[in-house]
Amino acid sequence: MDLFDQMQKEGHEQVVFCHDRASGLKLVIAIHDTTLGPALGGCRMWPYANEEAAVTDALRLSKGMTYKSAAAGMNHGGGKCVIWGNPATDKSEELFRALGRFIGGLRGRMVTGTDVGTVPDDFVWAHAETDFLVALPEAYGGSGDSSVITAFGVWRGMKAAAREVWQEDSLKGRHIAVQGLGKVGAKLVDHLAEEGCRLTVTDVNPDYANRVKDKYPQVALVAAEEIYGVDCDIFSPCALGAIINDQTLPRLRCRVVAGSANNQLAEPRHGEALQERGILYCPDYVINSGGLIQVADELMGYNHERAFKKAAAIYDQLRQIFSIAREQGTSTLRAADLLAERRIARLGAVGRIYLPE
């Protein structure tokens, strides 16, 4: 399909192909929608089979970022950078500095940072050329590990779900099944244990599982495959994507799905299936937006307290989403999209009011 056809269909504003002969950089910057503010999105580095694959990824991911930022209540549009190259062999100082110059050339319409295939240190090179970067190493003014705030946001999101299902924020005495005890999962368990939840957990890595078990002896450990069938109040996927699928759906015995994993639904129709089964789904891209909220705060000079205050509002965003889903009889996933689109439309209209400079 022609690029303009795709841009027209998905509503992209700008796709920028950047090439630098000296470093061999091939970079695609996709800017989807900047109604809410500068486009924000990570910079992926991947050895795509061809140009089309790189462009398709940039288009898809940048649109996802528009919805994520909008639904999370952030003042950012959606964008994504993809470097067409092999992260194991093609990285160099000149490559990331060329990238920094191209990002700088957009004068702040696009802000980027680490993603699949890149690490914060790569952007120290780019930082020599531009300020429009986030998630730099802490020594360079970055906000550091984002798993703490992501776990916090998921915990707040669970409370919104509890309010919707059981009419109370408290999670005390609720039985929660946590899949994945990595950085985010383990920190989520801290919040839940402290609040007095009953916990059943799993991780494919026994070290991670044992670490949690040592810290909280009351926690029940199950084998990785068993987590889906646990009779619980909330299932919290904090590891893999696509874990809500045709195989796992019939096994679920929860009232709520709320976790930090990306792309939890194998397909959008699995969101509808959850709805039909009376299981409340917290759309992943909203409930896991704590990390994005943190890095975005770096643009204002990072303030820990402010970032956590904004992440706490994931609770309010989810309440709005549940309310839209209820009123319109749609899945919560669809409702999150509607919230994002509504916010963009309304704030786009507010922007009409003339302000003298």
Place this chain on the structure above:
Amino acid sequence: MSIFEYMEKYGHEQIVFCYDRTSGLKAIIGIHDTTLGPALGGCRMWPYEKEEDAVYDVVRLSRGMTYKNSAMGLNLGGGKAVIIGNSRTDKSEEMLRAMGKFVQSLGGRYITAEDVGTNTEDIATMALETDFVAGRAELSGDPSPATAYGVYRGIKACAREVWGNEGLQGRTVAVQGLGHVGSYLCKYLSDEGARLIVTDIFPENVERIVRQFGATAVKPEEIYGVECDIFSPCALGAVINDETLPQLKCRIVAGAANNQLREPQHGEVLKEKGILYAPDFVINGGGVTNVAEEYTAVGYSHDRAFAKVGQIYDKLLVVFKIAQEQNITTARAADVMAEQRIARLAQLKRMYLPE
């Protein structure tokens, strides 16, 4: 060919696809090389049948601007924009303003100007949204007089090269195309006492020039074969080709048209036949030199701009010298001159200066 293949092959820095839902704007901005400064080039509007045609055009034209701007001694890189659409039916205020916003989004890396399918008013509309336009009516305005003056000066450089004397009195010049540029050129030539043989597809243009300057009119297809000293193509591109080359009876080809050679090999044939060719992108660089004057530190001045346009004379003498020294065509020599300047100034850029 894919976008990155083009960029690798021709050395482009950036190709920017811009889309605006409200106005339906579909535009591609090509930035070829910014070693010398911001990329300057016109914004063309054309109803391309296929997206890849538009891509190819912007790739080709933006690269051409790098060479032209470098050859003119400007501190500007090469760029070009194309809007996919029919300039008579698809243009709207919102489309042009959306285009202006996208030009602005590049922060001054690209400066736009009028081109085929756009005019000074369109540029003024874009300028509501961007600082980065050139050729506004109230500044440098219509580029045709400057282009014509540059061609006139270029013809004199050719005369000096061939006959050792830059005077054009008594020389016969065959002018193909009597639009804005062709008409102004006829005035310069006639004022110096040259004899004119002219043609145009519009009879009213021909009648006007015959009346004003006592020119001899011929049919459009006859212009290639007329006995003359100088053939000056000021209309179509690709007029030097396998069909026209055997007909030529001139010593010099020097005109305002773009892409006069159908293929680079036709430059070789001219060389073999002993016909001096003034490379098109050098001799027709008066227009861009004139608008670029808006981007100098001191701003636009008509006199200063025309003085610079007049130096096309000197640029061509350099081109002819390179061609002679390296025994290459003048077209190739012009490329060498442009490439050398970019390479040398890139070296100079390395030296660190505190801001």
